[in-house]
Amino acid sequence: MPSAGAGAAFLLRPISATTHPLISLSCTGAGDSANHKSHLLFRLHHSRRRLPVPRLSLTPAPTGSNNSPPSPPLASPEPPPPPFSRWSPPRAIWRGLSALLLAGQVFHRVLTGRVHRRNLLAQLRRVGPGSAGVSLLTAAFVGMAFTIQFVREFTRLGLHRSVGGVLALALSRELSPVVTAVVAAGRVGSAFAAELGTMQVSEQTDTLRVLGAQPVDYLVVPRVVACVLALPVLTLMSFALGLASSAFLADSIFGVSTSIILESARRALRPWDLISSLLKSQVFGAIIAVVSCAWGVTTHGGAKGVGESTTSAVVVSLVGIFVADFALSCLFFQGAGTLSARRIGKISEHVRSG
Numbered sequence: 001m002p003s004a005g006a007g008a009a010f011l012l013r014p015i016s017a018t019t020h021p022l023i024s025l026s027c028t029g030a031g032d033s034a035n036h037k038s039h040l041l042f043r044l045h046h047s048r049r050r051l052p053v054p055r056l057s058l059t060p061a062p063t064g065s066n067n068s069p070p071s072p073p074l075a076s077p078e079p080p081p082p083p084f085s086r087w088s089p090p091r092a093i094w095r096g097l098s099a100l101l102l103a104g105q106v107f108h109r110v111l112t113g114r115v116h117r118r119n120l121l122a123q124l125r126r127v128g129p130g131s132a133g134v135s136l137l138t139a140a141f142v143g144m145a146f147t148i149q150f151v152r153e154f155t156r157l158g159l160h161r162s163v164g165g166v167l168a169l170a171l172s173r174e175l176s177p178v179v180t181a182v183v184a185a186g187r188v189g190s191a192f193a194a195e196l197g198t199m200q201v202s203e204q205t206d207t208l209r210v211l212g213a214q215p216v217d218y219l220v221v222p223r224v225v226a227c228v229l230a231l232p233v234l235t236l237m238s239f240a241l242g243l244a245s246s247a248f249l250a251d252s253i254f255g256v257s258t259s260i261i262l263e264s265a266r267r268a269l270r271p272w273d274l275i276s277s278l279l280k281s282q283v284f285g286a287i288i289a290v291v292s293c294a295w296g297v298t299t300h301g302g303a304k305g306v307g308e309s310t311t312s313a314v315v316v317s318l319v320g321i322f323v324a325d326f327a328l329s330c331l332f333f334q335g336a337g338t339l340s341a342r343r344i345g346k347i348s349e350h351v352r353s354g
Helices: 091-112 117-127 129-157 160-201 204-210 215-252 258-268 271-297 302-333 336-353
Strands: none
Touching: 091 215, 091 271, 117 129, 117 160, 117 215, 129 160, 129 215, 160 204, 160 215, 160 258, 160 271, 160 302, 204 215, 215 258, 215 271, 271 302
C-alpha cells in the first residue's frame, strides 16, 4: 500500500498491463527501498455525468410568456368579388354574338380582297357541283307534288289554263330558294360545322395561328363566299327543273298541254320574281355558312361537342332560313299579291278568248 505522503487516497484496483495498456500510473513508495519499483496499473472509476435532455411538450405554450414566439398576424378578410365577375353568358347568346362578329370579319375581308382563291375554288366545287344532284332531285319531286295539288283544284274550278303561272310564281318566289337552301343546310352546313369543330378540338386552328395564317381568312371566308355565289345558280337550276317536271306531269297525267303550262308561266313571270329569288338565295347561303362556321369554331368537348355543334348548326340554320324568308317576302312582295292575282286573271281571260 502506498504511504500517506504519496498523495491523496484514491479508490484503486490493480489490473494487468495487458488488460488496459492505455491507462497506467507508476507510484514510488516512501518506505520502500531505492532499487525496488512497483508498477501498479489502475483504472479510475469516474462518476457518470448526466447531460440535460430536452423534452418535447404537446401542450401549447402560454400566450403570456415572454419566451414564446409572437403569433403571426391574422389575415385580413378578402373583399367580396364584384358583381357579375363569375357570370358567363349562356352558350346560345355567346354563339350568336360569335356569329355576328364572324360575319363582320368576313364582310371586312371581302371588301379588302383578302380571299384565299385556292380554297375558294375548292369550296365552290364542293357547294355547287357537289350539291347539284341532291338539289335538282328534290326540286323535281317538289314541283311534281305541287302540280298534283294545283292541277286537280284548278281543273275542278275550270282554271286549268292558269296552272303554269301559279306554279311558276310559287317556284320562283318561295319553293326553289327555300328548298335549295334547306338541302344546302343539311349537306353543306353540317359538313362545315363538323370540319371546323374537329379542327377546333384538335387544336389545328391554333397551329394555323402559330404558322402565321389567320383561320378566318383561310377557313371561313372561302366557305361563306362559295355559299353566297353557288346557291343562286343552284336555285335557278332547281326552278328550271321543277317547272319542267311540273309541265311533264300535267301533260302526261292530267291532260294539260305542256305549251299551255309554259305560256302561262311566261306571261305570269316578271324579271323581279327571278331577281328576288336570287337575292333570297344569297342571303340564305350567307346564313348557312356563317352559322355553320361560327358553331364550328366555338366547339369544345371532344367528339361529343362536335356532334352537338353539327346538329345545332343545322337546326339554327333552318330556323334562320325560314325567318329570313318571311322577312324578305314581306319586303319584296308585300303589295304584290293583288297585282299577281290581277295578272293571273288577265292571263286566264286572254287564254280563254284566244
